[in-house]
Amino acid sequence: MNSAGNGTPVKVGSLFAAIGGFCRAFIEAGATVVWANEKDKLQAETFRLNYPNVRCLNKPIEELTVLGDCLEEVDVLTAGFPCQPFSIAGERRGLKDERGLLFFQIIRIIKEFGRRKPKVLLLENVKHFKSHDQGRTYKRVQTEIQKAGYWFGDSNAKL
Template identity: 30%
Template sequence: MKRYAISLFSGAGGFDLGMEAAGFTTRYCSDIDFHSCQTLQNNRDEGLRSGLHHFLSEATVEQADIKEVTTEHILDRANLKKDEVSLIYGGPPCQAFSVFGQRKGMDDPRGLLLWEYIRVIREISPPIFVFENVAGLLSIDNGKVFNMFLDEVSKDSNGNKVYEISHYLLDTAEYGVPQFRSRLIVFGAKGKEIPPIPVTHTEHPAEATLRAYNTVGKVLNDMPTPPSSKLANHIGRVHGTDIINRYSALAYGERDSKTRINRLNPNRPSYTIVVGSDKGGGKGHVHPEEPREVTPRESARIQTFPDFWAFSGTSRHPIRQVGNAVPPVFGAVIGSHILKEFFEDPDAPNFDQIIKNLKLEYLY
């Protein structure tokens, strides 16, 4: 049985890869960013052409401003009826919460990305939705803005409660991602509350059911020296002598005083990847063994993207897409949890099956 999903604010497809690896079939992905949509489209088409993978094989990819897209249009492009949609997932850029608070929530909802997310949820009314975003949303205006959002997204347009809401602050390193990355996950489910996702990884596992953190060294140790044509986006920045000397002197975990990034410890998960702004500034951290910043492809491994998933654009575009993404493994853990707890699916994949489904040989 196929369970169809709709992806909003899709970016480079990290959440989409995860949901499909868990077992959902995404039929519509959209984002306003050109290069992100090119990444989705190119990888979908290459998978169909080569047979290497089947991710997003049924998805329509659309570059669009969500404020200008009706739910009728979304359903038409997805070739779905409302009652055929099992899941909506995604999360607006975090700036949406600041604007939401400044505009006092629903008093003037026009043009608010957060409101558009709520609008699509209300009009399609899927059995369950999942919202992902940065941890800082919990503290805007002492939590008032976040609580306002939870109240609104739980109701229909008439003010009737539709969804049981649960939210959790999770760190991706505790779910097999070789990166410390704190993320807020909100579930809205009809008829039941979604329980917490059990932790699978820890620093010093004392229980047989838990595994040790995946580490930077584990995912980088077999990579060729950049630049390399063997892997997409494996091209690094060219550093001058001054930067090389500073990076060479850094101890594991130490931060460079000028670039404000840390040298990675091969025996621990990475620090959170720095995203930057639309004008640039996104970067990885300092490679654990070489005096250079990690390449976009190395950052993509730290984010648990498969090596075949190539990113569109040059220079700042790939690293920004990587840094903004939901780690696919983390997305798959969320998707599997939904299948198990909400849909009561006995075939929801475990961690080993997720790794296999995503073809992440470097995590085996």
């Protein structure tokens, strides 16, 4: 995965990193994970044990800032934002649930990078995310990603 255009490994940043599942996949593909964020203390400790060479910031995403936390520019930004608000197993409150609103923190972080924003976003959620609230939630997320400067069509969302 050394296709960053200059022969160097692709650099990855990870929001809602948990214990590092996305990070493992990228590392195994040859990328370099340079930083991660996880608010849960135990998950962050496990992440650090799994990836001792990756800078892991253990704080709520609402407190994370590109400038204040000196987040290095990355090629890929991953985020497995909370799925409970969108899951058929939950109350399905979506963007009316404060956990559902955390998606907008991803957009905020992207905007803070400005012209240095990640080239690629990889977001993960639950199977029924596209159909939540009769597709309105997905459409809102798609619109916000497009407004942040990314190309994102319906064919880009995979189950």
